[in-house]
Amino acid sequence: MFGRFRRTFTPDTDYAQADLQLRDARSRATSGDWNAASQLMHATGRDWELRSRRLAVLGIAAGHAPQWVDAWETAIPGDPTVAILRAEGLLELAGRARGAASARNTTPEQFQEFHRLAALAADASERAVTLNPEDPYPWVLRMDSMLANGYQHRDDFPVALGEAVARDPHHFEAHLTAVTFLCQKWYGSHEEMFVAARGPATAAPAGASVVLLPLLAHFEYALREFGFETRAESLAAKKEYFHRPEVIEEITWCATKWRAAGEPRLTGRGITLRHWLALANHLSDRDREGTRALLTQIGSYLGSTPAYGYFWMRQADGFHAVTKWAR
Structure with missing residues (x-):
């Protein structure tokens, strides 16, 4: 083989x-049929991990080609899923602006654009939280937006994490973001990072994704x-x-x-x-x-x-x- x-x-x-269903829905949505993405997310229901991953992938498309999201919002003003896609799209653009290099190899201009877009994403995530009160993922987006100015959010970050896990104790994206935020290369230490990874892995049931954190x-x-x-x-x-x-x-x-x-x-x-x-x-x-x-x-x-x-x-x-x- x-x-x-x-x-x-x-x-x-x-x-x-x-996720072939996701590929198909995204392709149809970016070609103008936004309802394909809407139907996919409706069918995903309260499977929070699958929902979060699908929103993240759709959010990348929303960041780079938002016309289909614009059409969706025009058709259904105030749709909670659109609010998440808006925030996710801005976070995608913020991440691209910063790049994947270490801080030493990232220019001041890159950091400036990263911070600007992350601030817009933070505002968008607040709206998503309001429109999606039962969904943990908007709180994850709020956590993601804090990566731009993490030292200013050392007190805010655990609050957002707590809100996410109150809705889904073993939410993979929430705990993944915590491991990232608390690692030494961002705003924490090795010790804090391992606690953020091992705590959920130990507490989760067998088979949960957080077990591999x-x-x-x-x-x-x-x-x-x-x-x-x-x-x-x-x-x-x-x-x-x-x-x-x-x-x-x-x-x-x-x-x-x-x-x-x-x-x-x-x-x-x-x-x-x-x-x-x-x-x-x-x-x-x-x-x-x-x-x-x-x-x-x-x-x-x-x-x-x-x-x-x-x-x-x-x-x-x-x-x-x-x-x-x-x-």
């Missing part, structure tokens, strides 16, 4: 990954401690960290609990989580056979998996390296 995979494999970088914390730790500016050039030192017995033990614990309720789905964050586990297995040189099974499920769906960029200069390079190792 992997011989054929090697000859034909081209990473699919669509953010929708394996400690893997991200280890990726963040290795990035910061072993060559933050050099990335790929320090791969050997980063891999040595993942060979520590206590790191391998935690990877194994996370993987076991994540699978304990049956095979996790591919939609929502299912593909991203499989990438995380495959990457952790590769870095720690564990469970090559299990990684092959993960890659079979992943197929060519890369989407955007920033964790690969912590160890290689391009995400696709990391995906290929893990695939080669698993063979």
Whole structure:
């Protein structure tokens, strides 16, 4: 199987990954049929993780080509989902303005535009919170907007997190944003980051997506401690960290609990989580056979998996390296 995979494999970088319904609805919406996106989100219902991921992907399209969202809002003024897409679209533009480089390699102009757009996103997220009182995701968008001026929001951030998890205690995007905000390269420390990852992972039921958050914390730790500016050039030192017995033990614990309720789905964050586990297995040189099974499920769906960029200069390079190792 992997011989054929090697000859034909081209990473699919669509953010929708394996969610084919989402791909179809987005395509139809951006072609002028906004009702396709509306119907998809109505059908998603209160599946908060799937809803959040679909809104995030649709929000990227809303940021770069908002005409279909404009038409939706004209047809249904005050639609709660439109409010979320407005906020998500602004956050997408803010992230693009800042870029993915370290602070040292980001220009003042990039930071200025990042802060400007994030402030607009914060205002939009407040409206989304008002129009979507039961949905945790608008609070996640509020948390995301705080990344632009996090030191000013050290008191506000836990309030927003609390509101999100009050609506869904194991909300993946909420806890993911907390791990990001509290990591050392943003506004926290290694200790705060690991608490933000391990607390939800321990409290969640088997099979919950947050169970794998400690893997991200280890990726963040290795990035910061072993060559933050050099990335790929320090791969050997980063891999040595993942060979520590206590790191391998935690990877194994996370993987076991994540699978304990049956095979996790591919939609929502299912593909991203499989990438995380495959990457952790590769870095720690564990469970090559299990990684092959993960890659079979992943197929060519890369989407955007920033964790690969912590160890290689391009995400696709990391995906290929893990695939080669698993063979």
